[in-house]
Amino acid sequence: MISAKKLIKMARNWQKMAAIRRKRIILPRTSGEVDADGCSTSTAEKGHFVVYSSDESRFVVPLPYLNSNIFRELFKMSEEEFGLPSNGPITLPCDAVFIEYIISLVQQSIAKDLEKALLTAIATGCCLSTSNLCQEQGSQQLLICGY
Amino acid sequence: MLSGLMNFLRACFRPGSDRYVHTGSDAGGRQDGLLWYKDSGQHSSGEFSMAVIQANNLLEDHSQIESGSLSSHESGPYGTFVGIYDGHGGPETARYINDHLFHHLKRFTSEQQSMSTDVIRKAFQATEEGFISLVARQWSIRPQLAAVGSCCLVGVICGGNLHIANLGDSRAVLGRLVKATGDVLAIQLSAEHNACIESVRQELHSLHPDDNQIVVLKHNVWRVRGLIQITRSIGDVYLKKAEFNREPLIAKFRLREPFRMPILSSDPAISVHPLQPHDQFVIFASDGLWEHLSNQEAVDIVQSHPRNGSAKRLVKAALQEAAKKREMRYSDLKKIDRGVRRHFHDDITVIVVFLDSNLVSRASSVKCSNISVRGGGINLPANTLAPFATPTEAGST
Numbered sequence: 001m002i003s004a005k006k007l008i009k010m011a012r013n014w015q016k017m018a019a020i021r022r023k024r025i026i027l028p029r030t031s032g033e034v035d036a037d038g039c040s041t042s043t044a045e046k047g048h049f050v051v052y053s054s055d056e057s058r059f060v061v062p063l064p065y066l067n068s069n070i071f072r073e074l075f076k077m078s079e080e081e082f083g084l085p086s087n088g089p090i091t092l093p094c095d096a097v098f099i100e101y102i103i104s105l106v107q108q109s110i111a112k113d114l115e116k117a118l119l120t121a122i123a124t125g126c127c128l129s130t131s132n133l134c135q136e137q138g139s140q141q142l143l144i145c146g147y
Numbered sequence: 148m149l150s151g152l153m154n155f156l157r158a159c160f161r162p163g164s165d166r167y168v169h170t171g172s173d174a175g176g177r178q179d180g181l182l183w184y185k186d187s188g189q190h191s192s193g194e195f196s197m198a199v200i201q202a203n204n205l206l207e208d209h210s211q212i213e214s215g216s217l218s219s220h221e222s223g224p225y226g227t228f229v230g231i232y233d234g235h236g237g238p239e240t241a242r243y244i245n246d247h248l249f250h251h252l253k254r255f256t257s258e259q260q261s262m263s264t265d266v267i268r269k270a271f272q273a274t275e276e277g278f279i280s281l282v283a284r285q286w287s288i289r290p291q292l293a294a295v296g297s298c299c300l301v302g303v304i305c306g307g308n309l310h311i312a313n314l315g316d317s318r319a320v321l322g323r324l325v326k327a328t329g330d331v332l333a334i335q336l337s338a339e340h341n342a343c344i345e346s347v348r349q350e351l352h353s354l355h356p357d358d359n360q361i362v363v364l365k366h367n368v369w370r371v372r373g374l375i376q377i378t379r380s381i382g383d384v385y386l387k388k389a390e391f392n393r394e395p396l397i398a399k400f401r402l403r404e405p406f407r408m409p410i411l412s413s414d415p416a417i418s419v420h421p422l423q424p425h426d427q428f429v430i431f432a433s434d435g436l437w438e439h440l441s442n443q444e445a446v447d448i449v450q451s452h453p454r455n456g457s458a459k460r461l462v463k464a465a466l467q468e469a470a471k472k473r474e475m476r477y478s479d480l481k482k483i484d485r486g487v488r489r490h491f492h493d494d495i496t497v498i499v500v501f502l503d504s505n506l507v508s509r510a511s512s513v514k515c516s517n518i519s520v521r522g523g524g525i526n527l528p529a530n531t532l533a534p535f536a537t538p539t540e541a542g543s544t
């Protein structure tokens with residue numbers, strides 16, 4: 001079990017990392033657009049897969065993200081929550097802001113201790129919606145609370 | 148910049164399991180990544196084609212085709228045996244069936260000196276009893292084995308008849324030529340035992356009138372006791388015998404109240420179909436195929452292409468459909484590793500058995516050579532990962 005002191009330290013690091021401005025490469029997409037070569041964008045571009053948030057935002061995510069422990073954990077939770085649907089897309093049991101946050105963390109190649117803290121937080125189910133994510137000083141700075 | 152980042156991420160992440168993947172031939176089939184296939188072979192009454200795609204970390208679909216003597220004696224009767232075993236909770240039950248069911252069948256055929264529904268029923272029963280005693284023997288060291296089970300679909304072609312026996316939600320579909328139109332019609336030969344079917348739920352309610360929780364709808368999926376979709380199986384001993392529904396079995400499989408009668412059945416539905424000259428082929432497949440292809444779509448694919456590679460073609464068509472549903476490219480779906488791949492599609496096993504009417508009508512006493520092929524897949528070396536390393540693994544399907 002991680003001590004409270006260590007968690008606070010992690011949260012501070014986390015806050016700092018989240019504060020670093022970054023250019024996002026993944027954005028929620030609305031389906032039905034048509035791209036340049038006339039294909040419907042409902043099929044993700046090469047090298048990507050698609051997940052939906054519980055509030056129905058669509059995320060087009062690079063395939064290597066499937067190897068991250070956090071995505072694997074979210075997929076496992078999706079299975080527990082929604083089963084393995086045979087007829088539609090994958091829905092992760094968290095909202096759009098949280099998925100964006102996770103993607104941004106994986107993008108920055110998340111530090112091991114931070115990943116561990118996040119996995120613990122996910123496992124205890126205390127940070128899967130934005131209501132549990134306190135936002136400070138604008139949208140770039142996020143701090144997990146609820147411990 | 149972006150590609151640099153991706154390379155970095157790739158390097159940071161867990162190494163893939165590709166090192167266990169090999170391409171080349173093995174006992175009767177070829178392995179190409181997560182796909183195993185045998186494009187063509189000869190059975191007692193024609194050709195066959197077989198393919199397996201793995202999605203689970205440990206392949207839960209097992210399968211076999213046996214041709215030649217269907218009894219313990221070389222005197223016959225002769226014919227073809229097909230088995231599709233779609234496991235859940237782990238691969239152990241499906242593997243066990245693959246190792247034992249056909250031997251039991253041969254033993255009972257010898258005893259009765261003919262093939263019959265009674266022989267098949269007894270073979271299923273002996274397999275179920277054998278697996279229960281295995282669970283009992285391992286109860287103290289591997290209690291999770293009680294929560295592993297498997298569907299079991301069997302086809303036996305013998306003496307001009309096709310026997311179909313089924314437990315669970317795999318399916319056999321016959322392609323029959325309609326002379327007048329030249330069309331090949333899909334005829335379903337088995338019925339699924341899945342709680343998503345209303346008549347199956349009604350049957351459960353009538354068998355368990357005092358249990359209002361016998362089937363529960365959770366996230367639009369009907370599950371028996373909220374745990375499992377199928378209503379008949381081999382294994383799943385924790386839902387058949389109360390003595391295996393207690394500690395040390397993990398809590399999520401334990402029912403609050405003890406049960407007096409088995410919740411799942413192991414009694415197969417068996418039917419006999421006299422084969423007709425215009426019966427072209429039978430497709431045997433696990434539900435992984437049928438959740439993406441209709442009976443007629445599958446029959447049309449087999450009918451409109453060469454026989455060679457039919458099973459692989461069906462698997463590919465199902466994967467293309469799975470990719471479409473997940474809103475991604477088929478070429479990308481194929482890159483996903485086993486394990487996490489299960490979120491994109493199920494393990495899929497397909498055996499297409501072609502029927503040569505001259506050979507089908509031949510008497511079961513006419514000798515034919517013995518052939519035995521088993522569907523393959525990738526398995527970790529035994530000492531790397533025990534199938535029951537964690538409770539969640541035993542629970543995932």
